[in-house]
Amino acid sequence: MKSKWLSFFSIGLLALISLTVVLLTPPPASAIPAFSRKYGTSCTTCHSDFPKLNDFGKAFKDAGFKFPKDDESFLKQPPVLLGAPAQAELWPRTVYPGVIPGTIPAGLRYNTYYQQVSSNRNNFNLALPAGTVGDFVPKTDFQPGLFSIFTAGNFGSGIAFWVDDDISVAGANVNGALGDGYLKFHDLSRFLKMPTDSLNLRAGQFELDLPFSQARTWNLSGWDIFGQANIGVQNGLIPQFVNNGSALENAANGVEFSGGHAYQGYHYSAAVFDQNTSGVNVSPSNIGPQNGVAFNSDANFKDLYGRFVYRFNLEKDPVSRNDVQAAGTTGPRDHTFLSLGTFYFYGRTAQNVSGVLSDGITPTVLTAREPFYRIGGDVNFNYRNLNVFGVYVAAHDHNLVPVTASGAQGITGFAPGPAATFSGGFAEADYLALPWAMTIMRWDQVKSSADRINFLQYDPAAPPGSSFLSPYAATRNRFTPGEQFLIHANIKTSVEYQIMPPQVVYDPVTGALIKGPFRTNALVVGLEFVY
Amino acid sequence: MKKKFLVSFAVMTTLGTASFAGTIHGKVSGVSGESVVYVEAVPGKTFPAPTQHVTIDQKGLMFVPHITAVEQGTTVEFLNSDSVAHNVFWPSISGNKKLGHNLGTWPKGQRQSFKFDNPGVVSLLCNVHPEMAAYVIVSPTPYFAETNAAGEFKIENVPDGAYSVTAWHEGAKNKSNPVKVAGDTAADFTLSK
Numbered sequence: 202m203k204s205k206w207l208s209f210f211s212i213g214l215l216a217l218i219s220l221t222v223v224l225l226t227p228p229p230a231s232a233i234p235a236f237s238r239k240y241g242t243s244c245t246t247c248h249s250d251f252p253k254l255n256d257f258g259k260a261f262k263d264a265g266f267k268f269p270k271d272d273e274s275f276l277k278q279p280p281v282l283l284g285a286p287a288q289a290e291l292w293p294r295t296v297y298p299g300v301i302p303g304t305i306p307a308g309l310r311y312n313t314y315y316q317q318v319s320s321n322r323n324n325f326n327l328a329l330p331a332g333t334v335g336d337f338v339p340k341t342d343f344q345p346g347l348f349s350i351f352t353a354g355n356f357g358s359g360i361a362f363w364v365d366d367d368i369s370v371a372g373a374n375v376n377g378a379l380g381d382g383y384l385k386f387h388d389l390s391r392f393l394k395m396p397t398d399s400l401n402l403r404a405g406q407f408e409l410d411l412p413f414s415q416a417r418t419w420n421l422s423g424w425d426i427f428g429q430a431n432i433g434v435q436n437g438l439i440p441q442f443v444n445n446g447s448a449l450e451n452a453a454n455g456v457e458f459s460g461g462h463a464y465q466g467y468h469y470s471a472a473v474f475d476q477n478t479s480g481v482n483v484s485p486s487n488i489g490p491q492n493g494v495a496f497n498s499d500a501n502f503k504d505l506y507g508r509f510v511y512r513f514n515l516e517k518d519p520v521s522r523n524d525v526q527a528a529g530t531t532g533p534r535d536h537t538f539l540s541l542g543t544f545y546f547y548g549r550t551a552q553n554v555s556g557v558l559s560d561g562i563t564p565t566v567l568t569a570r571e572p573f574y575r576i577g578g579d580v581n582f583n584y585r586n587l588n589v590f591g592v593y594v595a596a597h598d599h600n601l602v603p604v605t606a607s608g609a610q611g612i613t614g615f616a617p618g619p620a621a622t623f624s625g626g627f628a629e630a631d632y633l634a635l636p637w638a639m640t641i642m643r644w645d646q647v648k649s650s651a652d653r654i655n656f657l658q659y660d661p662a663a664p665p666g667s668s669f670l671s672p673y674a675a676t677r678n679r680f681t682p683g684e685q686f687l688i689h690a691n692i693k694t695s696v697e698y699q700i701m702p703p704q705v706v707y708d709p710v711t712g713a714l715i716k717g718p719f720r721t722n723a724l725v726v727g728l729e730f731v732y
Numbered sequence: 733m734k735k736k737f738l739v740s741f742a743v744m745t746t747l748g749t750a751s752f753a754g755t756i757h758g759k760v761s762g763v764s765g766e767s768v769v770y771v772e773a774v775p776g777k778t779f780p781a782p783t784q785h786v787t788i789d790q791k792g793l794m795f796v797p798h799i800t801a802v803e804q805g806t807t808v809e810f811l812n813s814d815s816v817a818h819n820v821f822w823p824s825i826s827g828n829k830k831l832g833h834n835l836g837t838w839p840k841g842q843r844q845s846f847k848f849d850n851p852g853v854v855s856l857l858c859n860v861h862p863e864m865a866a867y868v869i870v871s872p873t874p875y876f877a878e879t880n881a882a883g884e885f886k887i888e889n890v891p892d893g894a895y896s897v898t899a900w901h902e903g904a905k906n907k908s909n910p911v912k913v914a915g916d917t918a919a920d921f922t923l924s925k
Contacts, residue, residue, distance in 0.1 A: 242793050243862045257816070257860070270815035274792055520839070524817065528837040532819030532859035690862070 233353055234308035234691065234731050236266065241277035244690040244731075249535070250639045251693065251731070253419040253631070256535045259463035260525040263398065265361035265387040266353050269525055278303040280357070300357040312346030312729030314421075319722035338721070345369070346729065349380075359387035380416055380452070381407045390460065399460040406454050410470035410508045412542055412579035412592050415450035421697045421725050423450065424592070425645040425679060426625045431573065431598045432651055440602040443621035443651065445550045445573055447476045447504070449594070455503070464525055464536070465514050472506040476548065502549040502570070510542030510579070539582050546575035554603060554612055561609030569615050573598040577626070591628035598622070623649035625677075637687040641697070645679040678702055695727040753889045754913040756875075756897060758920040760883040763901045768801045768869040769885045769921070770876030772896040772908065773851070779874050781805025785845070788856070788866060790818045795856055795866030799902070803874045807847045815840050819859045825870070826852030834859075853900060869900055890917075899923060 237244060244251050247258030254262065260269045268275050284298030322338040348369040355361050365380040383405030390400040408416045415427040427450040431443050455474025461467040514536040516522040526533035549572045556567035577594035601615035625647035632640045683697030700722050760767040782803050789796040791813040802808060812818045821834035831852070835844045848854065851872035858864040869876070875895075879885040890913050898908040899921035911919045 240793065241863065246793075246861055268816065274814070275816075277792075524839070526817050526860070528817065528839075530836050531821065531834045533817035533837050534860075 233266075233351055235302075235306035235351065235353060236261075236308075237691075238304065239278050239302065239306065239354070240268070240275050242275075245636070249633060250419055250631075250685055250687065251691070252417045254463075256464045256526050257533075263462050263464065265355050265359055265385060266363075267355050267361075283357075297358065299360070300355075302354045306352050306354040308351045308731055310347070310349045310351065310729065310731040312727055314344040314346050314728075315726045316342045316344065317724040318342075322721045346727070359389075359391075361385045361387060379406065381405070383407045398462060401459045403457040403459065404455075406452050407457065409449060409453050409472060409474075409506050409546070410457065410459065410544075411449060412508075412510070412544065412577075412581070413590065419639075419685070420629075420641065420643070420681075421683065421695050421727050422681065422699060424627045424643075425647050425677065426592065426594050426627060429594075429596070429623055429625070429647050429649065431596060431621050431623060431649070440618045441600055441621050441651065442552070442569065442602045442615070442618065443550075443571065443598045443600050444552050445571070445598050445621075447546075447548055447550070447573070449546065449575060451476050453504070453506070457506075463512070465512055465523065465538075467509070467511050469509045470507065473503050474506065476504050502551070504546065504548035506544070506546045508542065508544040510540055512538050512540035512581075514538045534585065535583055537584050540580070542579045542581075544575075544577050544579070548573055550598070556603070556612035556614075557609055559606070559613060561606060561611075561613065564611070567603075567612060567614065569601040569603070571599040571601055586633040588631045588633075589629070591626060593624070593626035595624045596622060619650075621651050623647060623651060625649075639685045641681070641683040641685065643679075643681040643683070645677075645681065647677045649677075691732060692730045693728075695725075695729075697725050699723045699725065754892045754915045754917055756885075756887040756890055756911060756913060756917050756919050758885060758918050760879050760885065760899050760901065760921045760923060762922040762924050763883070763904050765881060765901070766799050767879045767883060767885070767899055767901040767904075767921075767923070768799065768871075768876060769879065769887065769897060769899045769919075770801065770869065770871035771873045771887065771890060771911075772898055773872035774893075774895065777873075779803065779805075781847075782874075785809050787811055787843075788868070789813050790820070790858070790864070793861050793864060795858075795864055797866070799867050799869070799878065801869040801871060801876050801878050802848060803876070804851045804870050804872050805847065805849055806870070807845050808868060809843045809845045810835060811843045812838055812840055817860065818864075820844065820856055821859060822854045822856055822868075825850050825854050828852070853906075867902060 233247075234244070236242075236247070240246075245255075247254060247261050249255040261267065263269070264272075280300035280303050282298065282300055284296060286298055288295050288298040318338055318340060320340075322340070323335070347367045349365060349367045351363075351365040353361070353363040353365075362384050364382040366382075367378055367380065370378060383403050385401060385403040387401050388398050389402055390396060390398065393400065408414060411427060413424070415423045418424070428448050430448045431445040453472060453474035453476055455472055457470055457472035457474070459468070459470035461469055514522045514527070515538055516527050516536060518528070521528040522536070527536045549570055552569045552571070554567050554569070556565055557563055558565050573596070575594055575596045577592060579590070579592045581590040582588070598621040600618040600621050602618035603612040604614055604616045605611065606613040625645070627643060627645045629641065629643040634640055678701065680700040680702075681697050682700075683695060685693060685695040687693050756769075756771075758769075760769065782805060785807045786800060786802050787809045788800055789811045793814065793816075800808070810820045817837050817839060819835070819837050821832070823829060823832045825831035828850075831850050833846065835846060838844055848868065848870045851870045854868040854870060856864075856866040856868060875887050875890045877885040877887045892914050894910065894912045896908050897911045897919055898906055900906050901923050904923040904925045907921050907923055909919060909921065911917060
């Protein structure tokens with residue numbers, strides 16, 4: 202029994218460390234200096250506090266990284282023609298003419314960090330057996346950040362491109378290395394006589410159309426709910442066999458249809474894509490080279506994602522209300538707006554395990570296909586320099602628990618178990634006190650049954666006492682006040698203090714109280730620049 | 733008789749001097765590019781406000797022209813030729829923040845007018861495109877000129893007399909020199925940043 206507890210604890214510890222890393226590792230972000238060079242304009246034309254987009258930046262992105270109107274009149278670097286425009290008349294007897302940017306549309310970014318972690322940072326080691334070397338979290342730490350390259354622009358004919366890569370690290374998307382890499386065909390609706398911008402197509406690797414981009418968040422730390430996977434362990438207390446590594450922030454490979462605008466009215470997207478949903482590591486049995494090409498999918502099933510949001514600009518004057526930016530008395534500004542949105546993610550994990558046939562002897566591979574969904578809603582309100590927004594997500598994974606028939610020598614099948622669920626979200630308020638100073642207050646919460654298994658080995662017959670902020674280990678709360686300063690339009694320093702309320706947890710072996718073993722407050726300071 | 737002649741000569745000389753229109757020409761050196769040279773206010777002398785309006789355009793995320801010299805009392809029309817919203821404001825006139833002003837927002841093709849009644853240097857800015865900048869040099873007299881790229885200037889129709897003449901250049905310190913105008917008069921300036 203003791204070894205079983207220790208096994209659980211080890212898994213929990215692993216997950217804890219992963220969680221700690223996730224919480225303390227600032228996500229990548231981006232602003233595009235290439236556009237500054239191309240148009241001879243400041244970062245603040247599109248960003249209120251880079252990489253947070255203002256309304257004009259949203260319209261610029263919606264238009265395919267172009268000015269919404271008369272783009273050519275703003276160019277300071279003319280594009281290179283890949284064929285005279287008149288060649289279009291010869292198509293299909295010639296290659297359709299396009300353009301490439303006049304200079305390489307690349308921007309670079311570097312960041313560096315300093316962290317200071319509260320005194321309970323190593324408490325979890327108290328639960329390790331005597332003499333065990335535990336992980337060590339230093340009180341203070343200077344950290345290298347990411348060195349990233351961003352390329353983006355437009356090839357003409359409404360075809361936009363984006364590729365970003367964190368050169369200095371391995372991984373994918375929000376975890377570094379290749380982030381988004383896609384072509385986006387804008388306004389296909391013009392060929393179908395549909396309303397302008399009502400149909401776009403994006404293909405490649407991209408972040409899902411989340412209400413707020415985790416890959417391009419302006420915060421030092423990402424929103425917890427977007428990074429939440431549903432990875433449980435099989436155990437006797439709460440039978441759970443869910444090993445779903447899918448998180449909303451993960452990179453998706455596939456195609457996405459979208460339409461509408463981010464700065465007013467409706468916006469929708471519908472994507473068909475692959476994500477790795479087989480757990481933390483892709484199963485070697487599901488992925489491998491085939492004629493030199495490695496598969497990304499770990500199942501035949503394609504994941505689906507859809508989003509719809511409607512934004513109400515609230516200016517009384519219809520001209521101002523419908524323009525890209527509102528007409529303020531002292532200059533154009535972001536709209537006062539309220540947007541309401543919803544999103545839905547449907548996927549299916551495939552977990553292969555070694556088992557036996559019904560004879561109870563003959564080895565075979567059994568596959569558990571577990572459908573899952575994520576459903577959420579979001580609200581976003583902006584009044585002048587105050588932006589308040591939030592997201593709520595509910596997650597549900599079908600749970601097939603391996604069963605062993607009487608007398609069999611291995612797993613013979615699966616039986617439905619209690620669903621593995623989590624829910625939570627965040628609320629955030631950003632106040633741009635000055636054009637170069639933004640105050641942030643965040644609250645993140647994640648309630649996860651998988652977390653309960655991973656992080657708390659409690660006796661269900663005698664559950665621990667609960668506190669208001671952290672009723673069980675299944676609930677993680679985080680309050681994160683922060684401040685960000687633009688030293689220049691392309692240089693930013695940020696500070697945030699992550700407050701994670703202490704939690705009541707008992708040593709599973711001794712029963713001794715361990716208070717707040719992995720709710721570690723952290724001060725994070727970042728310095729970054731793009732050029 | 734001799735005395736009468738001398739008195740008559742003195743009166744005619746004075747009147748003649750007052751009615752002669754001279755020219756100030758010269759060169760602004762020490763800086764490169766366009767500068768503005770103008771005659772400072774003449775005590776006791778006022779000039780009617782010009783009736784002709786001057787236009788400054790916002791086009792391609794730039795003010796066009798970058799430097800505009802006008803006489804005090806001139807009305808300047810700010811045109812937005814861009815398909816993005818712009819703004820025009822100036823935080824001060826020659827450092828006097830009380831004279832700062834914001835003209836707000838207006839869409840493509842429309843104009844906003846402002847009459848510059850206070851002389852000085854007006855730094856035009858756009859609060860959504862911080863890289864945009866331009867200057868309006870409001871001369872207290874109608875005697876001003878913009879230099880060419882070589883720094884050469886010529887102010888015509890300046891009545892003969894003693895004046896203070898100022899040279900302005902973007903980013904440089906103004907320099908004022910006393911100039912006694914008598915017909916075609918030379919006045920050179922050397923500015924430094």
